[in-house]
Amino acid sequence: MPNNIYLTGFMGSGKSRVGRELARRLRRPHLDTDQLFQETHGISPGEFIRQQGEEAFRQKEQEVLRRVAKEQEFAVVSTGGGIPVYPGNRQIMKESGLTATLQISLDAIAARLSPQEKAMRPLWDEERFRQRQPYYQDCEIRLDAARTPQEVAEEFCQKARIFLQEAPRRCTAFQKLLRQCARDSARFHLLQRQDRILLGLSGGEDSFLLLELLHAIARKTPFPLEILAATIHVGYPDFQPDPIRQYCQERGWEFHLRTPNLYPLLSPEKVGDKPCPLCSRLRRGQLHHLLRELRCNKLALGHHLDDLCVSFLMSLFHGAGLKTMGPCVPADQGSATLIRPLWGMTKAQIHQAAQLFPFPEPQPCPYEPFLDAQGDRRFLEQTLDALESRFPHLREAMKKSLGDLRPRHLLDPRFWHTPPSPEEDGNPPAPQ
Numbered sequence: 001m002p003n004n005i006y007l008t009g010f011m012g013s014g015k016s017r018v019g020r021e022l023a024r025r026l027r028r029p030h031l032d033t034d035q036l037f038q039e040t041h042g043i044s045p046g047e048f049i050r051q052q053g054e055e056a057f058r059q060k061e062q063e064v065l066r067r068v069a070k071e072q073e074f075a076v077v078s079t080g081g082g083i084p085v086y087p088g089n090r091q092i093m094k095e096s097g098l099t100a101t102l103q104i105s106l107d108a109i110a111a112r113l114s115p116q117e118k119a120m121r122p123l124w125d126e127e128r129f130r131q132r133q134p135y136y137q138d139c140e141i142r143l144d145a146a147r148t149p150q151e152v153a154e155e156f157c158q159k160a161r162i163f164l165q166e167a168p169r170r171c172t173a174f175q176k177l178l179r180q181c182a183r184d185s186a187r188f189h190l191l192q193r194q195d196r197i198l199l200g201l202s203g204g205e206d207s208f209l210l211l212e213l214l215h216a217i218a219r220k221t222p223f224p225l226e227i228l229a230a231t232i233h234v235g236y237p238d239f240q241p242d243p244i245r246q247y248c249q250e251r252g253w254e255f256h257l258r259t260p261n262l263y264p265l266l267s268p269e270k271v272g273d274k275p276c277p278l279c280s281r282l283r284r285g286q287l288h289h290l291l292r293e294l295r296c297n298k299l300a301l302g303h304h305l306d307d308l309c310v311s312f313l314m315s316l317f318h319g320a321g322l323k324t325m326g327p328c329v330p331a332d333q334g335s336a337t338l339i340r341p342l343w344g345m346t347k348a349q350i351h352q353a354a355q356l357f358p359f360p361e362p363q364p365c366p367y368e369p370f371l372d373a374q375g376d377r378r379f380l381e382q383t384l385d386a387l388e389s390r391f392p393h394l395r396e397a398m399k400k401s402l403g404d405l406r407p408r409h410l411l412d413p414r415f416w417h418t419p420p421s422p423e424e425d426g427n428p429p430a431p432q
Contacts, residue, residue: 003074003158003167006257008136010129011081012109013102014152019078021149022156026164026358036064045080058086065089069096073171074356084135098163100156101136102145148362165251169216170355177345177353181213184344188328191300191341193223198296200287201229201255203244204362205354206302210342212357215253216257230256230290232283235263236366244359256294258286272282273374275367288332299331303340306347310380322410324402346360346395 005022007015011280016032023030034045041048041060049057061080068077069092077097083089084099093099106129141159143152157164168174185191199214201207211229218225229248233241241257248255262282264270271278291299303325312324331338342350365371370380390396407415 002095002097003170004069004072004075004093005074006093006097006099006155007076007078008084008093008139009081009102009104009145010106010109010132010136012111012112013080013081013104014149015102017149018039018093018102018143018145018152018156019076022153023076025153026076026158029072029075030078031068031072031075031078033061033068033080033083034078036068036091037061037080040064054082058082062086062089062092065092069093073173074167079341081132084202085132086136090135090138091175098141098160099139099145100141101139102152103136103141104424108146109201110407124202125333131249161332164358169212171356173349173353174212174216174289174356177209177349178213178216180345182217183340184327185217185341188339188343190328190339191217191221191225195298196226196294196296197228197298197300198287198291198294199227199229199300200302201231201244201248202302203231203239203241203360204302205359206304206342206350208247208357208359209350209354210300211248211253212303214341215251215372224406226296228256228294228296230258230287233257233259234266234279234283235259235261236266238366239363247360248311252338258290260286271367273370275365276371276375276377279365288336291332291336296336298337298342300339302342304342304345304347304350305399306384306397308340308402309384310377312363312398312402313380313383314376344399 005028007019007022009015019030019032036043037048037060043051045057045061048060063085065079065083069073079093084093084101090099106126138201141156143155143159145152147155169178191197197214199207199211201211211227214225214227218227231241231244233239241259243256245257260282265282266279268275287299290296308324312322315321315323325340325343327340327343329338330336384394391397408420
């Protein structure tokens with residue numbers, strides 16, 4: 001996938017400093033081809049050139065570039081000053097990402113470098129600077145490098161806005177979940193013609209990624225899907241909905257904010273040591289009101305496979321029956337449907353894909369420290385992690401079991417007289 005960002009320019013133009021700042025801003029890895037060369041060959045580029053010549057260096061340098069293009073996705077890559085000049089390198093970069101050159105005068109570069117730094121660069125000279133300019137200009141974006149790294153990074157983000165929005169969606173981790181979300185949704189008929197879906201956007205990476213996935217699916221379905229996002233601000237003092245609103249607005253997505261004053265109902269005196277059930281019910285009630293107001297027929301929530309596994313264990317251990325969060329259940333007294341399109345994905349898979357996007361920083365619940373220390377749900381999440389070392393692929397195994405009900409092997413007398421399933425009779429299940 002063509003997702004990497006390649007920074008080119010003459011030696012001393014600031015590619016490494018700008019690359020580090022841009023990677024920090026985008027929350028993406030930063031690579032420097034000179035550093036990678038030294039790590040690979042155990043010798044600096046300058047010393048290698050002195051010992052074996054520039055042509056031998058360029059061949060080895062191209063191997064490093066090819067490896068970056070093949071192995072990296074959506075990385076910021078600061079390239080060596082001569083990379084765009086060597087035959088084939090510009091094609092490698094264009095096929096695997098976007099190239100941006102840092103434009104700056106030789107006098108400005110000279111003012112930046114000390115005599116010692118110039119001496120470490122064997123290819124530093126004015127004639128070479130002029131010869132390379134046409135190769136640097138063969139790029140998608142030109143940046144004024146005579147400014148601070150922060151200013152150059154900001155200029156890049158403005159000029160590459162469309163690329164930066166689309167690049168995460170082209171990455172393997174997101175594409176994999178996109179295909180899985182489509183399959184999982186089809187299995188339970190979660191998305192249908194003329195659906196008008198209200199998505200509960202809490203501000204966490206789960207709901208943000210679900211919003212990205214549903215919009216990506218909507219662009220490909222042969223029938224129209226309307227997707228609206230809504231955030232319920234219950235009144236916690238430190239909660240800031242503006243970054244959530246801004247993210248949606250920048251992408252042209254419909255967003256609604258409700259701010260009921262529910263905080264007095266959620267004070268420590270009222271909720272005791274179990275704040276989650278009441279908070280969840282209150283926010284869900286607000287979403288249902290909004291569902292009717294906006295004439296939506298489905299409410300989408302970002303619960304994933306880890307949530308389903310933990311909910312099943314909580315119900316089991318509290319004697320509340322064998323149940324969990326269903327992917328598709330009636331809502332609003334049967335007039336609407338609650339869907340969970342992430343039901344088959346693990347928290348780890350979602351986190352990996354979410355790291356590709358510039359989602360707003362998650363805003364912690366004020367009860368989070370207490371819940372981390374004493375909450376049942378957090379305890380069971382940690383228990384799942386611990387059991388995974390003994391039972392590999394535990395979550396996938398639980399998903400399989402949750403989809404394979406065998407009531408005659410349980411203790412509910414209501415099902416004693418039901419016909420046995422093929423599995424209970426020892427026969428293989430019918431193909432789906």
